[in-house]
Amino acid sequence: MSKDIKVLIADDHPALRLGIAALIDDETDMSVIAQAENAKRAVALYRENKPDVVIMDLQLPDMDGEQAISQILAEDPHAKIIVLTTYGGEDTVKRTINAGARGFMLKDAASSRIIDGIRHVFNGNRLLEGNIAELYADAMQQTDLTEREMEILRTIAQGNSNKVIAYKLNISEATVKNHVANILQKLEAKDRTDAIMISLQRGMIRLQ
Known part of the structure; x- marks a missing residue:
């Protein structure tokens, strides 16, 4: 049976990629269709497979995830990308969201939250969890509209x-x-x- 949500994972740690992939493949409505160990491979695999959601680490060996996000969005402005990283500093959150990521989560998030986050972004929503949302609010103090x-x-x-x-x-x-x-x-x-x-x-x- 075909699964609805096709996911690409980009992370340079094999064990983590496999763990996230197993988590996703256990779900009935989503599956991992490609895995990338670096940013260039992630861009190439996105172009080849057109996944519904991308799980992107920021610390990749050939270029940072932010650059990969920009390259993917340059080809497909509707790409849905979730950053999954170990560090969620204010500046990192701001730059990543500005680059076009639809979501930002830390790698210590509960497995259930990662799965729910994929569905949330797939359905067209933004994803900023807990203290990440607070950091983003602080970093992006809304420019006053008249x-x-x-x-x-x-x-x-x-x-x-x-x-x-x-x-x-x-x-x-x-x-x-x-x-x-x-x-x-x-x-x-x-x-x-x-x-x-x-x-x-x-x-x-x-x-x-």
Whole structure:
């Protein structure tokens, strides 16, 4: 029977790779389709296999995981990558998430949390666990949005187009576009959907 979630593991420690692979393969809805011992191999295997989720260590022998993440996302902006590492310092968390990783976990996380994290990211969510979420919040103290930008952000989250937002707020569509561009820049978001996810993660907005 075909499993839904196909996973690529990139880590230079064979025992750890095998342990995570065994953990994943025990699940009924996911399987490991490739394993990489370095970053270049991870990029090549991603290109070849197009996994649904990548588990990426940051300390790899040929280049750091952050560079590998950037290379994978350059080829596939929709790649879903979870960093699984031993070190979760504030700067590391910030740089990794900014590089495009959808999740960040420490290697001492419970097995069940790793599995749940894979499903969480596969379903389009961000994953920042426990103190990692707190570190990220500290490192990424949200750049202040203006009251108007917050108003537009909340309206975007309700699924409204620029045209509808312009009508609701009695401003021009061009003005809305300018505000949206500023919002994306300040949040370092790739697009409107990413901006919503980032603002939800940071507690800036709540979906009704």
